[in-house]
Amino acid sequence: MKFIIQRDRLVQSVQDVMKAVTSRTTIPILTGIKIVASEEGVTLTGSDSDISIESFIPKEEDGDEIVEIKQAGAIVLQAKFFSEIVKKLPTDSVEISVENHLQTVIRSGKSEFNLNGLDAEEYPHLPQVEEENVFKIPTDLLKAMVRQTVFAVSTSETRPILTGVNWKVENGTLTCIATDSHRLALRKAQIETNASESYNVVIPGKSLSELSKILDDNNDLIDIVITENQVLFKAEHLLFFSRLLEGNYPDTSRLIPSDSKTDVVVNTKEFLQAIDRASLLAKEGRNNVVKLSTIDGGVIEISSNTPEIGKVVEEVQSKSVEGEELKISFSAKFMMDALKALEGSEITISFTGAMRPFIIKPLNDESILQLILPVRTY
C-alpha cells in the first residue's frame, strides 16, 4: 500500500472514524483504524462493535486531486497515535506506505514516522446491510430530531431498552421517543419513503449522539436503512452503522394526557432563566426541585427553599393562564432540558393537576412534545 494524500482531508476523516474507536475494548484490533487504498480512493474504518464508521476519501473531487494512489493495499494503525500524528504533520501533503511487512511509514516534509501496523485481514467485517428499504431525511432535520429527544434517554442500565430512542416509521411519518420514566421527549416529522413499510426499532442514545457530532449542518438527504438488528445512516462519503437494542419499547402513548386542567403560555427564554435562577438554591435531592404556583394577574411564581442556605422567589408574567389554580413541584433540571430542546419563542405548558404528568409544547406546533412527571413535595 502506498498513497499521497491531502493532510486536511485525512485529518477530517480520521476525526470522523475516531468517534467509533474506544480504547476500552476487549478486541485489540478495534483500537486501530483500518486504512484501505483502492483505485477509487482511500477508505478509513473505525468501530467499537456497537458503532462502526466508514469514511471514504475519493481520488478526485471537483477536478482536484485529493489522493494519489501509488499501490493499492490495506493496513490497520493504532488510532490513538495515528490520529495525533496526522494532526501535527508539518506539510499539506502526506505519504503513507506499508514497507517491510506491516511497518508503515508516514512522511511529511522532514518528518518521518515508522508505525507498527496490524494485519487488515484480521479487522472484523462490517455488517452487510440489504438496501431494499430506504427512507431519506435532511441532515439538519435528523440532527434536530436527535437533539430534541436523546437527552431524555435513561442513563441507568436497570432497563436497558430505555437507554435507546424509539424510532417508529408509519404512514410516512417518523416519530422519535425517549424516556427515562421520569420524563419523556417526543418529536415527529414527515419523511421521504418509497416503501409503505413501517418500522419500530430502538437505537442506542450514544449512537445517535455520536452520529449527530459527525454530520455537518446542511440539508443534504441522509439515507437510512433499517434491518433486523442494525441501522445504517448513509451520507456523502460516510457510512454510520449502529446496532439496535433488543426488546420491546414500552407503549408510551398512554402516558401522555389528552386533556388538561391548567394551561399556561409563557415566553420560553424568560421562563427558562427564572427556572435556572430558582434552581441555584434548590438542592433537595439531586434533581433540584422547584415549585411553580399560579398567582393573581397571570403571574407564575417559581420558588425554591433550602433552609440552611436561603430561598428564592421568581415571578414570570405569563401571556395567558387558563383553567384551575395550581401549585406543583418538579425537577428544574428536567424542565431546563425540555425548554432547551424546544424551538419557538413561546411555549404552552398543560397541567392535569399537581400529581399528574404535564406537557410542554411550542405554541401552535404539534410536532414536538416534552413531558415531565411532577415531584410530590406538598
Added chain:
Amino acid sequence: MKFIIQRDRLVQSVQDVMKAVTSRTTIPILTGIKIVASEEGVTLTGSDSDISIESFIPKEEDGDEIVEIKQAGAIVLQAKFFSEIVKKLPTDSVEISVENHLQTVIRSGKSEFNLNGLDAEEYPHLPQVEEENVFKIPTDLLKAMVRQTVFAVSTSETRPILTGVNWKVENGTLTCIATDSHRLALRKAQIETNASESYNVVIPGKSLSELSKILDDNNDLIDIVITENQVLFKAEHLLFFSRLLEGNYPDTSRLIPSDSKTDVVVNTKEFLQAIDRASLLAKEGRNNVVKLSTIDGGVIEISSNTPEIGKVVEEVQSKSVEGEELKISFSAKFMMDALKALEGSEITISFTGAMRPFIIKPLNDESILQLILPVRTY
C-alpha cells in the same frame, strides 16, 4: 447595609475575589465573600488564608454612578451561591440589603433571593502591610515574568521551598527564578524603585498564577510591597496579598554553566513543532524523552523510539551549529515548556556535553534563560 449596584461591575469584582476562595478550608467563614458598603463604595474580600484579594467598587467613576449607598454596613455571603446568583440576575441593576439580623435580600427585576449571611465581624482581618518600601512594575511585564518562570516550580512538597518562585531585587533589577531541580527558568528586568534596598523572597507559584489571571493586559504600574512574611500587589481598585514561603532558596547561580561546547541556533517554532511530533511516540518514563543529534550540514535530528509502537525521526535545519558534535537526550515536555516561555523567533541552545545541563535563550536577549538537565539514555 443597603446599596444598589451595576450588575456587571459586581460580577467582575466577585469573579476576582473568588480566585482566593476555596471550599476546602477548615475556617467556615472563609467559604464566604465579605461585602462592606461605606460612603466611598463597596469592598469585596475573598481569602483562603494563603491568598487574600480585595476588590473595591467606587461609588462613581468618570462621572457615572456605579453604586448608590443607601446604608453603610457589612455582611459575609456564601461565595459559591452568591457568585452564581449575581451572574444570572435578570437586570443591569441589583439591590443588596441586609434585613432582619443577617438575612440578606438580593433583588433584580422580578427576582428575589434571601440568603443566610454570616457576621462580618467574624471575618479575619487582612494583614497590615507597612508601605514604606514599594517598587513598581508595569502589569504586562509582571504577567510576562510570571508566565516565563512559574511553570518550572516544583509540584512536589518534598522540598516545599521549590514550589515557590525566588524573587530577588538588587541594584534596581528584579530577578525571578523557578526550579524543580530538573530544569530552571530565569527572567530579569529593570524596575522602578525609590529605595536602594534589596529583597530575596520566595512567592508561592500558585499565588503568582492566580495573580496573573486577575490582572488585565495593560501597562499600568503595579505597586509591590514586600514585608517579612507577606507580599502585596496593588493595582487600581485591587489588593492582592500572598504569604511568602519560609526558608532559604537554594543558590542556583552555580547550576548555570558559563561556557559551552556546542551552540545551536534554530527557528523557535520549527524546533518546537519537531519536538512536539517526536514526543508523540516517546512514552519511556512519564517525561517523554527524545534524542537530539547534530548531523552533517547543520541539520539537527530529533528522534524517539518505543519498540512496541514505532519510531519517529525529525530533521530541523539549524541557522548555525558551532563546536563539538553532540548526542543528547532530554524531556520533550521540559523542552516544550521552555520554548513556549521564550520570546523571539530564533533561539540559541548552548550545550556543555551530553551529561551537563544546557541553556536555551532567545538570540541576542540576556533577560531570559531556560536550563534543562539531560536524561541519561546512551
